[in-house]
Amino acid sequence: MITVTRPFIPDRRRLQHYLDKACDSAWLTNNGPLVAELTERLEDFLAVRNLLLVANGTIALQVAFKALAIQGEAITTPFTFVATASALKWQGITPRFADIDRQSLTLDPSCVAAAISPKTSAIVPVNVYGLPCHHNRLEQIAREYRLKLIYDASHTFGARHGGRSLMALGDAATMSFHATKLFHTVEGGAITFRDRDIFERARKSINFGDATPNRSDVDALGINGKMSEIHAAFGLANLDVIDQIIQRRQAINLEYRRLLSQDLVFSVPEDQDNVSYCPVLLPSEECTKNVIAALEASSIHARRYFSPALHETREFGDGSQCPVASDVARRILCLPLYPDLELAEVKRISEIVKAALN
Amino acid sequence: MITVTRPFIPDRRRLQHYLDKACDSAWLTNNGPLVAELTERLEDFLAVRNLLLVANGTIALQVAFKALAIQGEAITTPFTFVATASALKWQGITPRFADIDRQSLTLDPSCVAAAISPKTSAIVPVNVYGLPCHHNRLEQIAREYRLKLIYDASHTFGARHGGRSLMALGDAATMSFHATKLFHTVEGGAITFRDRDIFERARKSINFGDATPNRSDVDALGINGKMSEIHAAFGLANLDVIDQIIQRRQAINLEYRRLLSQDLVFSVPEDQDNVSYCPVLLPSEECTKNVIAALEASSIHARRYFSPALHETREFGDGSQCPVASDVARRILCLPLYPDLELAEVKRISEIVKAALN
Secondary structure (H helix, E strand, O other): OOOOOOOOOOOOHHHHHHHHHHHHHHHOOOOOHHHHHHHHHHHHOOOOEEEEEOOHHHHHHHHHHHOOOOOOOEEEEOOOOOHHHHHHHHHOOOOEEEEEEEOOOEEEEEHHHOOOOOEEEEEEOOOHHHHOOOOOHHHHHHHHHOOOEEEEOOOOOOEEEEEEEEEEEEEEEEOOOEOOOOOOOOOOOOEEOHHHHHHHHHHHHHOOOOOOOOOOOOOOOEEEOOOOOHHHHHHHHHOOOOOHHHHHHHHHHHHHHHHHOOOOOOOOOOOOOOOOOOOEOOOOOOHHHHHHHHHHOOOOOEEEEOOOOOHHOOOOOOOOOOOOOHHHHHHEEEOOOOOOOOHHHHHHHHHHHHHOOO | EEOOOOOOOHHHHOOOOOOOOHHHHHHOOOHOOOOOOOOHHHHHHHHHOOOOEEEOOHHHHHHHHHHHOOOEEEEEOOOOHHHHHHHHHOOOOOOEEOEOOOOOOEEOOHHHHOOOOEEEEEEOOOOOHOOOOOHHHHHHHHHHOOOOOEOOOOOOOOOOEEEHHHOOOOOEEEEEEOOOOOOOHHHHHHHEEEEEHHHHHHHHHHHHOOOOOOOOOOOOOOOOOOOOOHHHHHHHHHHOOOOHHHHHHHHHHHHHHHHHHHOEEEEHHHHHHOOHHHHHHOHHHHHHHHHHHHHHHEEEEEEOOOOOOHHHHOOOOOOOOHHHHHHHHHHEEEOOOOOOOOOOHHHHHHHHHHHHOO
């Protein structure tokens, strides 16, 4: 069976090396040395600062929203994984959907501007598939209307634009390090903050507002948002070989492009591709379903990432019209992409896709 | 250095056995077989049903509150770890504090009844140190005022009262399996629900409202509240030897009682002790501070669990008067208790405590 993604499993001895550190010291969680090491190495690798590791990508969003005091409404994209919107709604913030543009698949700034209401306190763009958003215009709108700009940058691992890490933009940017991601910590996530004070507030908030032993007061609100040393151990073992992981994904990605780019549209331009996903846009929803069915018949599971568009769901539908997102969501398909996938399998998948297209 | 607690580290080969299962199958998270196995074995061991494993004890509380639609105000105890109150406040529910009674150190039902307002939607008692609450009276009040009853049962591992597991009471009961707990999964927690439908709602809510592949709609709200297979592996390795862990803690606890019960008050009656903590009540706050200082001088770190009482903190203070909680919080001290603690160390700690009392 071939799935759309498959967690990378680090070399066992390498993993053991890090796990032993945690077990030998009996320091299994609570901001230990492995989380500290992973933080430092990720700040280097991603060229960011004020990076905070957290328990998962949803907590990253929730902690960022709380640290930046988001309330009322936030404008976001309907073309994303459900977590972007549900992290808002869970905390009592209403997600308002603005449409995407066909090129970048990210928020269309003119649609964002049109969706602003007196209750709006934030814009939450998503760098879907690691694609850059219209940052300059979004920042301009945020400044003009005094809104916070918080990127859901869950897919941006390693992605840069104009020389800058996509994780370094906005008031905050959040990532997911879920097992299925390009880089993972089993479960995990991170937030980067522009402002050091907000970072400090968030840092305290993931440890119950700062649960130091024998404190004489509690003066801040918090939850448990901590990444464990054990999950950090997986992250360190994976980060040790991240270049190999990326190279392997690139090879697979190139093979798909070589075999399929005459037949269908790759949603991520080759020069912007951080190989986090391999999304292709099919001519119609019917065709998308045909391709899925043909692949399923060979036990190959492609995924309709990200469908349905959230403004069309029962949980989040609010009457918004986002025709581009609706159309793209109906025709998008992510092809299997993970380091262990053999090139021969890529060829077989591509042939099935091609045959189903005709 | 002796700390108040120290995570139990499972036998490495036993741990490896479970970790290999996850790594061999590349199933690292998302409700995998280890989480399923741990769920089943914990339901057996704790004599509960409808048990849902989650990422940590705070998420357990938050998911329970959401599944039971708690809003407005909830009445809880100020004599608890900050998470009980902060989990409410983070989700926009105002914690209202009612006093505890001196005997059980848990919510005094008459104080709960007096604190009910038209906005109250829940009572959140805490089984502090694994102690039973006044369940029958609390349930009566909850029924009379149509309130939900949600136990923060974070300390109750293995605790029973009147033949029933303390985890099996109320509309829901939550636990923490943090590394420092009697039973741990590094980071983790659990919720049990009385009602199967509410359990199902919560189960979906910890996976983004039910993130099944290629779903055609989203019809429920969720977050990422999942326990990973890796954390479940630690839980299984620990559960394999839980009887030994408990026996060892009992031996230490008995030694403290033998050496110190003539000199000070143990807050948990011997026949109700699930050996989750070893709290003693000192004659005065000054005396408590003296004992702490004397222990610190020998690099022994006792903890003022749970001080300050939350109604007296800047973050949660609301003018409530809870004189019993205030008094107990000033005089309580938890002595070091973990399986690796040597009886010779227990003796040394006890001698230092005794000397500081005079």
